[in-house]
Amino acid sequence: xxxxxxxxxxxxxxxxxxxxxxxxxxxxxxxxxxxxxxxxxxxxxxxxxxxxxxxxxxxxxxxxxxxxxxxxxxxxxxxxxxxxxxxxxxxxxxxxxxxxxxxxxxxxxxxxxxxxxxxxxxxxxxxxxxxxxxxxxxxxxxxxxxxxxxxxxxxxxxxxxxxxxxxxxxxxxxxxxxxxxxxxxxxxxxxxxxxxxxxxxxxxxxxxxxxxxxxxxxxxxxxxxxxxxxxxxxxxxxxxxxxxxxxxxxxxxxxxxxxxxxxxxxxxxxxxxxxxxxxxxxxxxxxxxxxxxxxxxxxxxxxxxxxxxxxxxxxxxxxxxxxxxxxxxxxxxxxxxxxxxxxxxxxxxxxxxxxxxxxxxxxxxxxxxxxxxxxxxxxxxxxxxxxxxxxxxxxxxxxxxxxxxxxxxxxxxxxxxx
Amino acid sequence: xxxxxxxxxxxxxxxxxxxxxxxxxxxxxxxxxxxxxxxxxxxxxxxxxxxxxxxxxxxxxxxxxxxxxxxxxxxxxxxxxxxxxxxxxxxxxxxxxxxxxxxxxxxxxxxxxxxxxxxxxxxxxxxxxxxxxxxxxxxxxxxxxxxxxxxxxx
Ligand SMILES: Cc1ncc(COP(=O)(O)O)c(C=O)c1O
Numbered sequence: 095x096x097x098x099x100x101x102x103x104x105x106x107x108x109x110x111x112x113x114x115x116x117x118x119x120x121x122x123x124x125x126x127x128x129x130x131x132x133x134x135x136x137x138x139x140x141x142x143x144x145x146x147x148x149x150x151x152x153x154x155x156x157x158x159x160x161x162x163x164x165x166x167x168x169x170x171x172x173x174x175x176x177x178x179x180x181x182x183x184x185x186x187x188x189x190x191x192x193x194x195x196x197x198x199x200x201x202x203x204x205x206x207x208x209x210x211x212x213x214x215x216x217x218x219x220x221x222x223x224x225x226x227x228x229x230x231x232x233x234x235x236x237x238x239x240x241x242x243x244x245x246x247x248x249x250x251x252x253x254x255x256x257x258x259x260x261x262x263x264x265x266x267x268x269x270x271x272x273x274x275x276x277x278x279x280x281x282x283x284x285x286x287x288x289x290x291x292x293x294x295x296x297x298x299x300x301x302x303x304x305x306x307x308x309x310x311x312x313x314x315x316x317x318x319x320x321x322x323x324x325x326x327x328x329x330x331x332x333x334x335x336x337x338x339x340x341x342x343x344x345x346x347x348x349x350x351x352x353x354x355x356x357x358x359x360x361x362x363x364x365x366x367x368x369x370x371x372x373x374x375x376x377x378x379x380x381x382x383x384x385x386x387x388x389x390x391x392x393x394x395x396x397x398x399x400x401x402x403x404x405x406x407x408x409x410x411x412x413x414x415x416x417x418x419x420x421x422x423x424x425x426x427x428x429x430x431x432x433x434x435x436x437x438x439x440x441x442x443x444x445x446x447x448x449x450x451x452x453x454x455x456x457x458x459x460x461x462x463x464x465x466x467x468x469x470x471x472x473x474x475x476x477x478x479x480x481x482x483x484x485x486x487x488x489x490x491x492x493x494x495x496x497x498x499x500x501x502x503x504x505x506x507x508x509x510x511x512x
Numbered sequence: 513x514x515x516x517x518x519x520x521x522x523x524x525x526x527x528x529x530x531x532x533x534x535x536x537x538x539x540x541x542x543x544x545x546x547x548x549x550x551x552x553x554x555x556x557x558x559x560x561x562x563x564x565x566x567x568x569x570x571x572x573x574x575x576x577x578x579x580x581x582x583x584x585x586x587x588x589x590x591x592x593x594x595x596x597x598x599x600x601x602x603x604x605x606x607x608x609x610x611x612x613x614x615x616x617x618x619x620x621x622x623x624x625x626x627x628x629x630x631x632x633x634x635x636x637x638x639x640x641x642x643x644x645x646x647x648x649x650x651x652x653x654x655x656x657x658x659x660x661x662x663x664x665x666x
Contacts, residue, residue, distance in 0.1 A: 455518065466549065468549075481551070
């Protein structure tokens with residue numbers, strides 16, 4: 095067994111994830127390397143979900159009976175856990191959504207309907223980057239189309255990093271919002287937040303950070319980031335699907351208008367008009383994903399019990415090893431940074447002219463789950479002149495042996511199509 | 513091994529040595545994509561009355577989508593529209609069968625090399641790859657011949 099400094103005790107951790115014992119395709123051991131798409135869930139999270147439904151299920155914020163109060167306490171308790179996990183100054187800055195996509199759409203819509211000084215209109219500009227997930231492109235395209243605002247973006251360098259050389263021309267006095275990904279889901283790049291935030295603050299633009307691939311993998315401190323909004327999604331960080339988070343600075347959440355209307359988000363309603371509940375409830379119309387929030391709380395407890403700095407060190411060691419091993423595979427080209435520096439644990443690559451679909455299929459036959467395609471980041475594929483990539487992505491339970499299995503699997507792919 | 517049922521020799525042959533690849537003169541051109549995986553095809557049809565004179569194409573994609581376009585070219589060029597439609601419909605039926613249709617002699621007679629795709633129908637994620645060029649052909653034909661021809665031969 096390969097021993098690398100910084101690795102977690104994966105033997106113990108893997109016992110918490112029942113699915114990792116699964117065998118696929120005639121008793122092949124599952125090698126799950128699709129963690130950037132979604133993570134697996136530990137028993138602790140599965141138990142929290144079923145316990146919630148077996149013992150506490152009720153609607154929140156709208157009953158005086160025991161179950162309603164307990165369910166509310168659990169739901170709001172999950173908010174406290176999220177707030178602590180990201181070092182939010184206040185729990186009221188944590189909005190529950192259904193996923194990161196909804197969080198990003200929420201920001202775009204708050205700004206679309208806002209009054210000055212936040213208002214995005216035809217005189218203003220929106221800035222994103224070429225390495226965004228479609229979830230951080232399309233909401234801004236929609237906003238630009240509806241308001242007449244101009245959409246601009248940072249391009250990419252050949253080695254998979256943001257090209258910030260013209261930052262002063264991209265972010266200008268007209269810029270209202272800069273929204274970018276902290277860790278790219280396709281390239282693995284960790285972006286230099288500070289440089290972008292500094293320039294945005296200079297011109298008085300708001301900053302939104304898509305932390306979907308950061309929150310699961312590294313300590314996340316929204317105060318240190320100095321952003322105005324941070325979005326992420328529960329299912330990539332050991333939590334269930336159907337729960338996402340938008341963190342926003344308190345003053346902004348107070349000033350900005352709600353997007354969805356409904357129960358829960360109001361103070362009083364008459365047939366003529368309504369007043370709204372304070373944030374975060376102002377942005378949580380209708381019955382929220384209660385069990386899912388509780389599940390996310392359990393996931394955060396689980397990650398904390400291991401320690402996010404340790405998760406980061408584990409994945410960094412794995413990434414270093416994977417980059418080294420993959421570079422040995424003939425005809426393999428990594429799309430993204432070629433070293434583990436400032437890089438997360440998602441590695442995209444092409445293998446000669448074998449199409450990623452075919453790579454993925456032959457790997458699957460050996461029990462190895464990777465993702466193939468454009469990973470909801472098609473502009474990146476266009477930028478590098480490739481139709482698609484194969485992506486292997488690791489998490490706290492991934493092992494060097496699984497990377498070895500991937501490398502062997504790729505050899506098999508090459509022989510199959512050779 | 514199950515893989516061999518998908519990657520039949522015939523399919524790999526078509527993938528490595530595609531028939532009729534490249535764009536040539538045509539009456540209509542369409543561009544179809546498979547948004548889940550990024551496979552793309554640009555396809556042109558040329559008709560002489562209701563006879564298919566040429567199907568030319570260019571695209572990028574996996575072995576299944578590329579081989580399927582090659583088989584389509586081999587099968588349909590020179591055919592009468594009604595026969596071509598029968599082939600297309602039979603192929604569609606086979607691909608939507610979720611692996612449940614074991615092609616018989618009659619089907620094999622219609623589909624020739626295309627029966628090799630029977631195994632692909634067991635893989636839902638790949639069925640779209642196999643159908644990409646066939647859907648493009650159908651669309652291009654409708655455009656080339658107009659809704660009129662569509663109705664006459666429907
Ligand atoms: C960087 C990034 N942003 C946003 C998303 C969207 O997450 P979700 O689909 O949960 O909304 C993803 C996940 O696919 C992602 O990787």
